[in-house]
């Protein structure tokens with residue numbers, strides 16, 4: 001039977017030092033909903049769990065002059081109940097509601113979701129359409145980057161073994177931006193997304209401004225559909241333009257065939273769901 005050492009460091013600096021010392025044989029532990037499952041299938045090279053879930057630097061959700069800061073250790077349950085998130089980032093709340101079941105949402109963290117970096121990670125599209133940035137800390141200090149740059153490939157981020165995801169920042173100008181999230185799974189609960197999608201946009205003088213579209217489970221990482229965003233920018237919010245943006249989203253995606261669904265079925269979902277989130281975002285923009 002495998003034995004694991006468990007260490008609960010008192011600060012982010014201590015956690016980074018431990019990870020730097022032990023390299024590939026140590027792993028940060030947050031809620032454990034991905035890591036504990038993964039450990040059962042890992043080759044046995046992991047011997048130390050560094051529990052970062054209680055670290056003050058990684059906790060909390062607060063609004064500052066810069067925008068909204070969500071600590072990487074915020075659980076889905078915390079996000080779903082947070083008054084600022086409920087008011088200003090409702091699609092991040094909506095995405096949180098779709099994750100697993102109550103137990104998963106009580107333990108699982110938004111940071112753990114981004115670091116696991118599966119293509120279907122539900123929090124990713126909702127954060128990407130708000131131009132979220134992430135802060136990473138390591139032995140060389142902190143660095144901040146757009147969330148898209150954090151994802152490298154399936155289950156692969158830019159993090160080095162000694163690095164930790166500290167927090168997620170949503171710029172002030174995007175708080176309350178009209179937006180929408182939709183996840184399609186084979187069941188209502190406890191299902192990974194066949195496709196998940198988020199959109200955000202503004203309406204100015206009857207034209208679409210700063211449109212954003214992000215999709216999950218349709219490519220090796222969650223992706224922004226930049227060509228569709230460029231197409232929609234400055235256009236009138238007509239049904240035809242929305243349909244064309246969704247068509248571009250299909251051509252920009254590379255969904256796989258697997259036991260959950262065929263690629264062609266996923267393409268139909270991309271078309272339908274992209275239209276749906278764009279239409280919903282327009283409704284919100286029109287009403288506000």
Ligand SMILES: Cc1cc2nc3c(=O)[nH]c(=O)nc-3n(C[C@H](O)[C@H](O)[C@H](O)COP(=O)(O)OP(=O)(O)OC[C@H]3O[C@@H](n4cnc5c(N)ncnc54)[C@H](O)[C@@H]3O)c2cc1C
Pocket residue numbers: 027028029030031032033034035036037052058072073098099100101104107108109110111112113114115116120121122123159163164165166190191192193
């Ligand atoms: C039953 C079940 C249902 C699920 N349903 C969904 C679903 O519907 N949608 C979905 O997207 N996901 C789902 N998941 C996956 C999982 O719950 C989420 O990805 C969750 O957010 C992971 O967070 P965690 O805190 O549990 O991370 P952990 O399991 O603790 O960690 C995950 C990985 O991230 C690393 N890590 C964690 N925090 C940090 C940090 N701050 N810095 C650096 N590395 C870090 C860990 O070392 C590990 O490699 C499900 C999981 C289960 C078990």
